[in-house]
Structures are given as C-alpha cells and as structure tokens.
Amino acid sequence: MxxxxxxxxxxxxxxxxxxxxxxxxxxxxxxxxxxxxxxxxxxxxxxxxxxxxxxxxEAIDHGPEWRAFNHAERESKSRVGAPTTETMHDRGLTTTIDWKNKDAYGRSLSAEKRTQMSRLRKWQERIRTKDAGERNLQFALSETDRMASALGIPRSVREVASVIYRRALDEDLIRGRSIEGVATGTLYAACRMEGIPRSLDEVAAVSRVERKEIGRTYRYVSHELGFEMEPVDPKQYVPRFCSELDLPEEVQSKANEVIDTSAEKGLLSGKSPTGYAAAAIYASALLCNEKRTQREVAAVAQVTEVTIRNRYQEQIEAMGIHT
The missing domain is CATH 2.20.25 (N-terminal domain of TfIIb)
Structure with missing residues (x-):
C-alpha cells in the first residue's frame, strides 16, 4: 500500500x-x-x-471478515454462503448436494461413491422439510417462482409474494383452498403492491387454476391480511403495450394524455384497465398516423376487439374529437 x-x-x-x-x-x-x-x-x-x-x-461488526487491497481482491472475495431469501422455504440456509458425480478435483466418482451420493441426495431432500407446513410452503414457493419467471417478474416482487404467502400460512388462510390458487393470488397481490403491470388474465395464463378462483382467493387474502389496494392505473400498461406494438414515444405520450383527459370526466370508473389502455393506444396511434388494427392491439392487451371499440368511442368523445 x-x-x-x-x-x-x-x-x-x-x-x-x-x-x-x-x-x-x-x-x-x-x-x-x-x-x-x-x-x-x-x-x-x-x-x-x-x-x-x-x-x-458486543457490537456487531457488519464488515467483511477478510481484507482486500485492490479491486481484483475485492471482486474475488465475498462473504461465506449465499444471502438469505424468502423465496425458499428454509430461506436458503440448508445445504444442497450437487447432482454432478464429481469430486473437488473434477474427477468422476466410482460406482460405489455414486450410489452413496445418490442415497445422500435422497435423504437430503427428505430432511429439508420436517412437517406438512414446510412441504406446503416448499411447493407453493416453487410454484410462485415458476409463474414469476414465466411473467418476467423481478426478484424483489417474488420476495414480496413469498412473504405474503408465509403470512397467509401463519394466519391459517390456506385451509380449504388449493395451494396453487393461494400462491397465484399472493403473486398477483405482490404485483399490485409493487406497481408491476400484470393483469389477472396474464397471471391466470401461467397458473394451473382458473381465473375465477384466483380473483376470489386474491380478494379473500387481501381482506384478511388488511391490504389496501389502490385501483390499477391504465397508464402502467401503456409502455409495455406500445413496446410490443413497436410504437414510438409520441404515441405513448398521447395515450397517457387520452387516459388522463377521459379519466377526469369519470369514464375510467368500473372499466378494465387493460382494455382502457388498449383503446387509448389505438386512438393515439390513429391520431399520430401510426395506425394499428384493433385486432393487433387486442392481441397484445389480451382483450376483445369489441372492448377496444367501445372504450375508443368514449375516449374520442371525451377528447372532443369528431370522427
């Protein structure tokens, strides 16, 4: 130094x-x-x-247990073990035995050792869950992770969904309901809480339960846990829909303007946010000479063309534009 x-x-x-x-x-x-x-x-x-x-x-030292004098040493060293996470039933604290039948030097194990390691893996999986509650949690969190990966939901939202499911399990809200249904409902609740624009139809598309059960479970869990959910803002869906339709920034800004103007006149109340956003994008694309068909917009937003036509007429009238 x-x-x-x-x-x-x-x-x-x-x-x-x-x-x-x-x-x-x-x-x-x-x-x-x-x-x-x-x-x-x-x-x-x-x-x-x-x-x-x-x-x-005995003040806790939160610093590293090693010293580093340059950038290369700081990059190569880290704290022992992976960080804890709520997305695993044991919070990632237990050990796992790798599936590769190789030793520390990369050499293949003998037939006797492979049999021994296979038996150890089997018992390792068995002892990771000690009761039915932990088995329930393990299956539910794996389902949550699978659906979140299919929907492209970030890791932070998965953590929130896992915490909500743990609370539901502690409050005994799972009794009488399917594990998949509650896991999907808590994932949708986490998306609503963190402002991630995912509609109920999109969540139901990757789930193994029906849309009606997901909505019923979501409302029950939210009420029992005291969540105060605000209505979904249609503007949250505009950037994603415009990106999938390959529309410029001008159309996105115009769509937000259409939504704000029509919402001020009370047209948003009781309407589906995805259908409302899709109609605003369709109207804005026409106004900006970036025409997209109703079928294209409906396919991206996962709504019907009839919904887009109805919302489009209302929004155009609210904007004072005569077609």
Missing part, C-alpha cells in the same frame, strides 16, 4: 470515529439521563459513567 492510499484510509477511519463520537455525544443515559457516556478500550461496550448502566455490548 503506497503513502497516498494509507493517508486516504486513515482519513476515512478518522471520519468514522468522529461520526461515532458525535452520535454518542448526542445520546444520554435512559436510566439517569446523564450525557456522560464512556466506551471501553476495545470499543465493544458503551456504559454510563454516572450510574454504570451498560447501553451497548
């Missing part, structure tokens, strides 16, 4: 020490309200000098 690097490291350490001391000076003892606090020599304990109350003990 050269001289300039050591100086920068020392400056950062000094800044950290100053920030920590300022925070301690702003604190007071909750017992006697004295501001005279003292930290031990090794920095693991913080106590009050007036009454002796111990405020902090």
């Amino acid at each position: 050269d001289r300039s690097t050591r100086v920068r490291v020392d400056e950062r350490d000094d800044e950290t020490t100053v920030d920590q001391s300022e925070q301690e000076n702003a604190r007071s003892c909750p017992e006697c309200e004295s501001a005279s606090l003292r930290r031990s020599a090794d920095g693991s304990e913080l106590s009050c000098e007036a009454c002796g109350l111990l405020l902090e003990e």
Whole structure:
C-alpha cells in the first residue's frame, strides 16, 4: 500500500470515529439521563459513567471478515454462503448436494461413491422439510417462482409474494383452498403492491387454476391480511403495450394524455384497465398516423376487439374529437 492510499484510509477511519463520537455525544443515559457516556478500550461496550448502566455490548461488526487491497481482491472475495431469501422455504440456509458425480478435483466418482451420493441426495431432500407446513410452503414457493419467471417478474416482487404467502400460512388462510390458487393470488397481490403491470388474465395464463378462483382467493387474502389496494392505473400498461406494438414515444405520450383527459370526466370508473389502455393506444396511434388494427392491439392487451371499440368511442368523445 503506497503513502497516498494509507493517508486516504486513515482519513476515512478518522471520519468514522468522529461520526461515532458525535452520535454518542448526542445520546444520554435512559436510566439517569446523564450525557456522560464512556466506551471501553476495545470499543465493544458503551456504559454510563454516572450510574454504570451498560447501553451497548458486543457490537456487531457488519464488515467483511477478510481484507482486500485492490479491486481484483475485492471482486474475488465475498462473504461465506449465499444471502438469505424468502423465496425458499428454509430461506436458503440448508445445504444442497450437487447432482454432478464429481469430486473437488473434477474427477468422476466410482460406482460405489455414486450410489452413496445418490442415497445422500435422497435423504437430503427428505430432511429439508420436517412437517406438512414446510412441504406446503416448499411447493407453493416453487410454484410462485415458476409463474414469476414465466411473467418476467423481478426478484424483489417474488420476495414480496413469498412473504405474503408465509403470512397467509401463519394466519391459517390456506385451509380449504388449493395451494396453487393461494400462491397465484399472493403473486398477483405482490404485483399490485409493487406497481408491476400484470393483469389477472396474464397471471391466470401461467397458473394451473382458473381465473375465477384466483380473483376470489386474491380478494379473500387481501381482506384478511388488511391490504389496501389502490385501483390499477391504465397508464402502467401503456409502455409495455406500445413496446410490443413497436410504437414510438409520441404515441405513448398521447395515450397517457387520452387516459388522463377521459379519466377526469369519470369514464375510467368500473372499466378494465387493460382494455382502457388498449383503446387509448389505438386512438393515439390513429391520431399520430401510426395506425394499428384493433385486432393487433387486442392481441397484445389480451382483450376483445369489441372492448377496444367501445372504450375508443368514449375516449374520442371525451377528447372532443369528431370522427
């Protein structure tokens, strides 16, 4: 390490020490309200000098357990083990035995060792779930991950869906309902909560249960867990639909304008957001000379052409345009 690097490291350490001391000076003892606090020599304990109350003990070091002096070392080293995740029933804490029948040096195992490893894998899978509740959770989370992958839903939304399902399982909301139905309902709820534009028809297309059951389960779980869901904004679907139809930015901006203008006049109430967005895109494409047929727009939005025609007429009248 050269001289300039050591100086920068020392400056950062000094800044950290100053920030920590300022925070301690702003604190007071909750017992006697004295501001005279003292930290031990090794920095693991913080106590009050007036009454002796111990405020902090064995502070956790959240930094890495290794040292790195250049970019290559920082990239090659990491904390031990994978991060915990809610998308696995055991939160990813248990070990797994690789399916490859090779040792640490990449050499193939003997027939006797392969038989032994196969038996170990079988028992490893059996002991990962200790009761029916964990087996239920394992199957449901695997279904959630499968559907989320098919819908292109990001990892953060999958985590939210997994947390919602865990809460439903703890509240005993699964009883009397299919695991697939509740898993699909919680995934749709997570999409609604995180603002991911996925319609109920799109979710039902990748699920193994019917649309009616998904909607019924979603409403039940949302009510029992106290979720306050806002109505879906049709503008959330506009960018994706325009991208699939290969329409320019001008059409997308015009579609948002059509939706805002018509919604102010109360036309959005009780309407399907996907059908409303599809009609706005169809109207905007005509106004911007980027014509797309009703069949093309309906196929992308997964609605009927009749829905687009009905919403289109309402929106055009609301815009004050005569065709």
